[in-house]
Amino acid sequence: MKMPRLLQAVLVVVGIYAGFILVFDYLLGQVIPSSLLSMYMFFVIAGVFMVYTYTEESARELVAPIKALVEDPGKKRLRNVVFIIVPLLVAGFTYQRMSPSFEAPVELRSIHPAPPATVKAYGKRFNLATLENPFRQYEKSDPDKFRALVREGGDIYIQNCQYCHGDKLDGRGPYAAGLNPTPLNFQDVGTIAQLQESFLFWRIATGGPGLPKEAAPWISSMPVWQDFLTEDEIWKVILFLYDYTGRRPRSWEHE
Amino acid sequence: MTINSPRSNNRARRVWLAFLCLSLLLILFAIGLPGVDGGLAHAAEASTSDVADAPTYLPAPKLTAADYPTIKGVNSRIAVWLAAQLHLWFAAFVLAVPIFVFIIEAIGMATRDKRYDNMAYEFIKVSITAYSFTAILGGLLTFLLVLFYPHLFQYMSTIFKESMFYYALLFFLESATLYLYYYGWHWLQGEFRKWVHLSLGLLLNAVGTLLMFLANAWVTFMMSPAGVDPAGVFSGDAWAAIHNFLWNPINLHRVIANIAYGGSIVGAYAAFKFLSARKPEQRAHYDWMGYNANFIAISALLPLPFAGYYLTAEIYAYSQQMGITLMGGVFAWLFIIQAVLIGTLFLSANYYLWCGMGRSDGAVRYHKYIKYLAIVIVGAFLVWFTPHTLVLTNEELKALGGPYHKYLGPLGIMPAKNTAVNIMILFTTLSFIFYRRANKVATVSWASAGNAIQIALFTAGILNIFFLGIYHGYFTNTVYKVAASIPQVLTTLTIIVSSTIIDSLMYRGAKEVAPLHWGRVSDRSQYALFLLAVAFTWLMGLMGYIRSGIRQHWHVTNVFRDASPDAFTPGLGYAANVVSVGTILFMAMVIFVFWIADVSGRKTPTDAYWKTPSA
Numbered sequence: 001m002k003m004p005r006l007l008q009a010v011l012v013v014v015g016i017y018a019g020f021i022l023v024f025d026y027l028l029g030q031v032i033p034s035s036l037l038s039m040y041m042f043f044v045i046a047g048v049f050m051v052y053t054y055t056e057e058s059a060r061e062l063v064a065p066i067k068a069l070v071e072d073p074g075k076k077r078l079r080n081v082v083f084i085i086v087p088l089l090v091a092g093f094t095y096q097r098m099s100p101s102f103e104a105p106v107e108l109r110s111i112h113p114a115p116p117a118t119v120k121a122y123g124k125r126f127n128l129a130t131l132e133n134p135f136r137q138y139e140k141s142d143p144d145k146f147r148a149l150v151r152e153g154g155d156i157y158i159q160n161c162q163y164c165h166g167d168k169l170d171g172r173g174p175y176a177a178g179l180n181p182t183p184l185n186f187q188d189v190g191t192i193a194q195l196q197e198s199f200l201f202w203r204i205a206t207g208g209p210g211l212p213k214e215a216a217p218w219i220s221s222m223p224v225w226q227d228f229l230t231e232d233e234i235w236k237v238i239l240f241l242y243d244y245t246g247r248r249p250r251s252w253e254h255e
Numbered sequence: 256m257t258i259n260s261p262r263s264n265n266r267a268r269r270v271w272l273a274f275l276c277l278s279l280l281l282i283l284f285a286i287g288l289p290g291v292d293g294g295l296a297h298a299a300e301a302s303t304s305d306v307a308d309a310p311t312y313l314p315a316p317k318l319t320a321a322d323y324p325t326i327k328g329v330n331s332r333i334a335v336w337l338a339a340q341l342h343l344w345f346a347a348f349v350l351a352v353p354i355f356v357f358i359i360e361a362i363g364m365a366t367r368d369k370r371y372d373n374m375a376y377e378f379i380k381v382s383i384t385a386y387s388f389t390a391i392l393g394g395l396l397t398f399l400l401v402l403f404y405p406h407l408f409q410y411m412s413t414i415f416k417e418s419m420f421y422y423a424l425l426f427f428l429e430s431a432t433l434y435l436y437y438y439g440w441h442w443l444q445g446e447f448r449k450w451v452h453l454s455l456g457l458l459l460n461a462v463g464t465l466l467m468f469l470a471n472a473w474v475t476f477m478m479s480p481a482g483v484d485p486a487g488v489f490s491g492d493a494w495a496a497i498h499n500f501l502w503n504p505i506n507l508h509r510v511i512a513n514i515a516y517g518g519s520i521v522g523a524y525a526a527f528k529f530l531s532a533r534k535p536e537q538r539a540h541y542d543w544m545g546y547n548a549n550f551i552a553i554s555a556l557l558p559l560p561f562a563g564y565y566l567t568a569e570i571y572a573y574s575q576q577m578g579i580t581l582m583g584g585v586f587a588w589l590f591i592i593q594a595v596l597i598g599t600l601f602l603s604a605n606y607y608l609w610c611g612m613g614r615s616d617g618a619v620r621y622h623k624y625i626k627y628l629a630i631v632i633v634g635a636f637l638v639w640f641t642p643h644t645l646v647l648t649n650e651e652l653k654a655l656g657g658p659y660h661k662y663l664g665p666l667g668i669m670p671a672k673n674t675a676v677n678i679m680i681l682f683t684t685l686s687f688i689f690y691r692r693a694n695k696v697a698t699v700s701w702a703s704a705g706n707a708i709q710i711a712l713f714t715a716g717i718l719n720i721f722f723l724g725i726y727h728g729y730f731t732n733t734v735y736k737v738a739a740s741i742p743q744v745l746t747t748l749t750i751i752v753s754s755t756i757i758d759s760l761m762y763r764g765a766k767e768v769a770p771l772h773w774g775r776v777s778d779r780s781q782y783a784l785f786l787l788a789v790a791f792t793w794l795m796g797l798m799g800y801i802r803s804g805i806r807q808h809w810h811v812t813n814v815f816r817d818a819s820p821d822a823f824t825p826g827l828g829y830a831a832n833v834v835s836v837g838t839i840l841f842m843a844m845v846i847f848v849f850w851i852a853d854v855s856g857r858k859t860p861t862d863a864y865w866k867t868p869s870a
Binding site: 024028030031032033034035036039040043044046047050051053054055056059103104106112113114115116117128129171172176180181182185188189190193194196198199247248249250251 | 585602626630642647658
């Protein structure tokens with residue numbers, strides 16, 4: 001017997017939903033966020049609807065069981081059951097969504113704060129659009145000097161930064177578990193690889209208190225490093241961050 | 256009027272040639288207007304010969320909240336915002352319609368198929384009322400700017416005084432050409448007259464585009480000012496101010512987007528007429544019209560993501576601050592809505608094509624492929640809108656050990672998006688190829704070889720797109736990551752162009768196996784056309800807000816500070832609500848435009864009302 005198309009469609013949707021959970025939560029071991037899953041499922045349902053309704057016959061077959069349920073006098077008992085169960089399910093779902101809980105509200109956080117045009121640090125004003133790492137030039141002109149600078153940057157990192165950002169620069173330092181949001185993972189392709197060195201200088205020099213007012217609260221515990229490190233030390237740490245992760249700072253010129 | 260005597264033809268020829276020459280002269284004059292191109296030369300001469308006479312300009316004013324006039328009960332920002340947005344929606348529509356009306360008219364002339372001429376006329380008819388709305392809303396916007404932001408208007412008009420003056424003059428030429436083009440449609444028929452009419456269409460488009468480019472210069476100057484010093488003192492070089500960093504990226508983006516948008520609005524008009532048609536021949540006509548409008552919208556939609564990407568890359572290149580505010584900062588979530596709406600456009604366009612295959616019984620051969628197209632398009636769409644910053648509950652945050660998702664995180668950045676959008680575009684092209692083949696069978700001897708070439712082309716292209724996206728996107732530095740989008744686009748365009756050429760050659764003289772029945776299409780497909788128009792409108796509103804909003808608390812970025820009480824970036828929900836209200840207002844006005852176009856064809860019997868003339 002041919003399976004009714006409505007049942008087929010429902011099974012496809014349920015199958016895809018279960019597939020997302022199975023693949024992400026169990027096979028890959030990284031949960032799929034519920035907010036994203038609901039967005040995904042909305043468009044999966046739209047896609048399934050499109051496939052099942054683009055021909056007249058298929059659309060008719062899809063809605064036939066629903067039409068029969070509403071119109072067929074022989075389905076009175078089933079109709080009454082469905083008409084009681086469906087509103088109860090909707091009510092139960094609504095209640096569940098609306099009832100207060102002890103769960104902290106979901107936070108919508110921007111990963112990259114937008115930098116100001118200029119920034120004040122070390123008693124000077126820096127133009128972030130034109131600011132460049134003064135040591136970057138040695139990468140080509142004097143590789144030995146560059147290596148030495150990177151090593152110095154590594155030492156500064158290990159002495160100051162690894163407690164939070166981790167000795168593998170993956171954001172999993174010894175103190176990371178105590179922080180929310182967790183420290184930045186520099187290995188991630190979406191962090192320093194996306195940014196110019198001037199952005200990193202701004203973030204390190206002015207820390208959490210230097211974050212812009214927009215998109216607040218940032219709840220960042222990043223210290224204001226200009227109080228502890230020199231300007232050159234910050235630039236050396238930046239060299240180290242890119243060198244260790246194998247990333248290149250964002251630039252507009254081919255190398 | 257249909258009989259043309261040689262004498263009247265000659266006279267008409269002379270009149271029209273004179274008119275065209277005059278119009279072209281006016282355009283050339285406008286392009287070389289003093290203070291713009293010519294101004295450069297004048298400025299150079301002036302600097303050498305008579306520096307003392309050079310005008311001196313004041314810096315951008317430093318305002319306080321008291322400098323902004325208010326009217327009790329009126330929120331000045333929302334008033335300007337809505338007026339500007341409504342003006343832009345209508346302007347986009349009325350600038351786009353003449354572009355494809357011109358093309359359709361030319362197709363009609365080439366094929367001598369009257370249906371194209373009738374359709375082109377009906378399209379331009381719809382845009383006539385919309386043209387009035389554009390002008391009214393433009394006037395309203397100017398009044399509101401003068402009223403609520405007088406210092407800003409004064410500053411802008413000091414810099415752009417020439418272009419504003421010629422803009423106003425060009426508007427006369429635009430109006431005159433449009434009215435001649437529309438009201439002269441049935442008059443200017445036949446050999447030479449038709450060419451005159453087509454030339455008028457060309458002139459109309461040239462003037463319209465020039466008008467838009469001038470207005471774009473003012474808008475982009477506010478984003479990426481040029482020709483002024485850091486204090487906002489104007490150098491006197493108007494061309495530098497016009498030709499600012501973001502002018503051309505916006506010009507390109509708006510021209511393409513306008514065509515897509517115009518196509519979607521006339522598609523909605525055709526759907527409106529189709530759904531209200533009573534006779535089968537009317538349904539057939541409006542089905543055909545809707546199909547053509549959708550074709551125009553989709554043809555322009557396909558290159559649009561690339562133009563958008565170019566614009567955004569240029570914004571990043573101009574200012575890291577603007578770029579990050581745009582896509583990583585406060586506006587990032589509006590970009591997710593944008594991605595969802597663009598995906599919706601692709602889904603509804605494909606659905607319309609699949610439904611349209613029902614017009615021919617021969618389409619059954621291709622039904623088995625539709626589900627695979629749907630899987631790929633929806634799959635690519637999911638990647639396209641996966642956000643970089645995930646919204647996580649505390650439990651999810653704990654389970655992941657931080658806000659970064661090992662597998663979904665990489666989908667949040669541009670290489671994944673670029674790959675996904677190229678795949679979506681290619682599979683939409685496949686939908687179109689299937690649609691075109693629905694009622695035909697190729698009869699050329701090399702048909703199977705042609706199919707094999709097309710399959711090879713698509714396979715190689717898709718592999719190349721994936722390679723470029725994955726290798727350059729994740730394993731090289733940012734400059735190559737951004738640059739890799741260009742070969743990706745070129746791959747997609749190569750596939751589209753070559754497969755279209757191969758398909759046209761293969762299906763030349765093809766056997767028709769089942770005729771196309773225009774009008775035999777479901778009502779559902781017409782709602783897909785409405786969805787297309789609404790999604791476009793909403794999308795333009797949201798993106799327009801972002802484009803303007805990334806200036807944040809500046810009237811003119813880093814030069815002229817906004818000190819009004821509204822100089823804050825509103826919350827995303829608030830902005831989305833304003834844009835949604837604007838969309839509803841615009842849609843209501845568009846329905847009025849459709850209704851008016853419909854009313855003009857209605858006639859009420861009046862025999863009992865009027866006195867019968869005595870014999």
